[in-house]
Amino acid sequence: xxxxxxxxxxxxxxxxxxxxxxxxxxxxxxxxxxxxxxxxxxxxxxxxxxxxxxxxxxxxxxxxxxxxxxxxxxxxxxxxxxxxxxxxxxxxxxxxxxxxxxxxxxxxxxxxxxxxxxxxxxxxxxxxxxxxxxxxxxxxxxxxxxxxxxxxxxxxxxxxxxxxxxxxxxxxxxxxxxxxxxxxxxxxxxxxxxxxxxxxxxxxxxxxxxxxxxxxxxxxxxxxxxxxxxxxxxxxxxxxxxxxxxxxxxxxxxxxxxxxxxxxxxxxxxxxxxxxxxxxxxxxxxxxxxxxxxxxxxxxxxxxxxxxxxxxxxxxxxxxxxxxx
Amino acid sequence: xxxxxxxxxxxxxxxxxxxxxxxxxxxxxxxxxxxxxxxxxxxxxxxxxxxxxxxxxxxxxxxxxxxxxxxxxxxxxxxxxxxxxxxxxxxxxxxxxxxxxxxxxxxxxxxxxxxxxxxxxxxxxxxxxxxxxxxxxxxxxxxxxxxxxxxxxxxxxxxxxxxxxxxxxxxxxxxxxxxxxxxxxxxxxxxxxxxxxxxxxxxxxxxxxxxxxxxxxxxxxxxxxxxxxxxxxxxxxxxxxxxxxxxxxxxxxx
Numbered sequence: 001x002x003x004x005x006x007x008x009x010x011x012x013x014x015x016x017x018x019x020x021x022x023x024x025x026x027x028x029x030x031x032x033x034x035x036x037x038x039x040x041x042x043x044x045x046x047x048x049x050x051x052x053x054x055x056x057x058x059x060x061x062x063x064x065x066x067x068x069x070x071x072x073x074x075x076x077x078x079x080x081x082x083x084x085x086x087x088x089x090x091x092x093x094x095x096x097x098x099x100x101x102x103x104x105x106x107x108x109x110x111x112x113x114x115x116x117x118x119x120x121x122x123x124x125x126x127x128x129x130x131x132x133x134x135x136x137x138x139x140x141x142x143x144x145x146x147x148x149x150x151x152x153x154x155x156x157x158x159x160x161x162x163x164x165x166x167x168x169x170x171x172x173x174x175x176x177x178x179x180x181x182x183x184x185x186x187x188x189x190x191x192x193x194x195x196x197x198x199x200x201x202x203x204x205x206x207x208x209x210x211x212x213x214x215x216x217x218x219x220x221x222x223x224x225x226x227x228x229x230x231x232x233x234x235x236x237x238x239x240x241x242x243x244x245x246x247x248x249x250x251x252x253x254x255x256x257x258x259x260x261x262x263x264x265x266x267x268x269x270x271x272x273x274x275x276x277x278x279x280x281x282x283x284x285x286x287x288x289x290x291x292x293x294x295x296x297x298x299x300x301x302x303x304x305x306x307x308x309x310x311x312x313x314x315x316x317x318x319x320x321x322x323x324x325x
Numbered sequence: 326x327x328x329x330x331x332x333x334x335x336x337x338x339x340x341x342x343x344x345x346x347x348x349x350x351x352x353x354x355x356x357x358x359x360x361x362x363x364x365x366x367x368x369x370x371x372x373x374x375x376x377x378x379x380x381x382x383x384x385x386x387x388x389x390x391x392x393x394x395x396x397x398x399x400x401x402x403x404x405x406x407x408x409x410x411x412x413x414x415x416x417x418x419x420x421x422x423x424x425x426x427x428x429x430x431x432x433x434x435x436x437x438x439x440x441x442x443x444x445x446x447x448x449x450x451x452x453x454x455x456x457x458x459x460x461x462x463x464x465x466x467x468x469x470x471x472x473x474x475x476x477x478x479x480x481x482x483x484x485x486x487x488x489x490x491x492x493x494x495x496x497x498x499x500x501x502x503x504x505x506x507x508x509x510x511x512x513x514x515x516x517x518x519x520x521x522x523x524x525x526x527x528x529x530x531x532x533x534x535x536x537x538x539x540x541x542x543x544x545x546x547x548x549x550x551x552x553x554x555x556x557x558x559x560x561x562x563x564x565x566x567x568x569x570x571x572x573x574x575x576x577x578x579x
Contacts, residue, residue, distance in 0.1 A: 052419045078421040086412035092346045093339065104335035105420045107328060133346070 081150030388512025
């Protein structure tokens, strides 16, 4: 068991009449990427603000790296890097000046500064551009500089708010690889995102928040499985005239399999809803062979994380799209 | 304390790099004083010699110094508003630093810049033939008075940086206060020659006291008693504004 570096238990927060967080509980562990998903206005930002000591919880216990955000905010701040979604690089400062600035603000010992700064420059691929002002760096490079500035003090917890917002594909992949590298070092990464492909690619665990409540939580694969939308498509080999009979016998043959939930015919293909299970394909092929049904092709499809998201937060998602909340 | 000094130094360095790399941003603030020095100074030179019995440029210079100090201080909070707008202030607030260092470093930087700009205006005044009665020592005293005015106004500006939601409003406030308040002071004509309502405003305008103190230093010489009153008014103004500022900003940055 690895340690939970972010622990939220029964967190509540309201702004005036509006209840922003209504009893949120979750944990993020060392060496894992925790994805926090939800429609705009669902409470993602409020949660991150509380973790970053920018807002105070009304009720509930919140600890970061073992420190209580209310009792020990200074220690929490020393243990985190908070990278906001906006690019914060100062256009007038060079990359190296940024790193010097943050090295001083995070009180890095003088002996360590030069080495950490060189490492950071190399890590984000800024070597050779360190003396260019941020004004002349590309958007992606500025984002990488933002990240590098937060990591000089090797924080155990990193709070990332929409890290790839507005980045082109190439840079997005760079940033993703960089985040995966941080995970290897044992950092707990708390990632807020609206991009399901990003969550799918990076996260070990995700939580979906809607209207201030966690509506789903688990590993992405587990959540997809829970939707019960895993489908096996089987196309039988045979003439059109013959296919109907073959499909009928296949349907009978698989009906008793424990992995099969239900099936329906779709032209020359059989659509079989299955439990999310690795053996499903093998079992179906075996049943087809036993029943003497020749198979031309077989296909397994799994819902994406976006379907999971729409399933749990779809209503709020469409409302959010119309009123911009 | 060591930490506070380190934090302040790092942030102060950032502001000085801004100043060094964007020197033309000062032009915005120096434009009005320069126009007044060159054109108004020349146009009224003859007229004023008879009326005031003084060299008009020498008479005008304190007003221009006060305008420079006021304008620069009043704009001093703008970079913090930019930092608020683009998220970098949020980021600073999650760093393990004393939040007072955010305000203090900006305060220092604004006043260093005020001093440099006032020095520039003073040098130009001297080049235009103004003689300073208190000599070289007077130059330091003049800069000191400029700073006494700047401290309180900077505090106001730093408060505004946390009140306004966009920098357009901020620029409007600077435009609506700097030059009008200069006219509503003893900058261009003696207080007694101002109409009643203007004199009433001028009497509560801290610029008036900075200008009168500087005018004495330029035209008359060292006069400790006269200076003491003006400086006391400015110190009270600073104390009140700094107190209000630290209270309000303390709440905002808590």
